[in-house]
Amino acid sequence: MNTKSLFANQDIYKLALAGSTVVVGAAVKSLLNTSWKTVAKKNPPLNPAAADTSWKEAILWTIVSSAAIGVAQLLARRGADALFHKANGNVGVNRNATLAGL
Structure with missing residues (x-):
């Protein structure tokens, strides 16, 4: 199975997205x-x-850890979406969607 057909499946895309985020x-x-x-x-x-x-410690830990994990998960999701888009030529799930459009 080539990469293009593997990433053409939306279920595989969602699995890769979840896995990379975790x-x-x-x-x-x-x-x-x-x-x-x-x-x-x-x-x-x-x-x-x-x-x-x-x-002080509770607030600092919450801010630092939330921001770091949030940014890292965003990077993982964008990376998975870019890989899917490159391999498939189609857009990923909800690409360029906004809250108003959901």
Whole structure:
């Protein structure tokens, strides 16, 4: 089976999209944990909502981790969409869709 026919299937596209998002999310989470340990000299909060986590630490961890994981997942989705578009010549799922158009 050639690459063009493999990526022509929307189900394969959706699987590749989900898989790349999960893999990238896990890699970024690991990088975040290591970075936090290096900078803060302690483990990141396991549960930022816990009473024994300071507000400053909870808010900082939530902002940093949410932004990093969100951007990484966006990059993974755009990469999967670009690969699908290149291999298939068709647009990906909801390409250029806006919230108003959904």
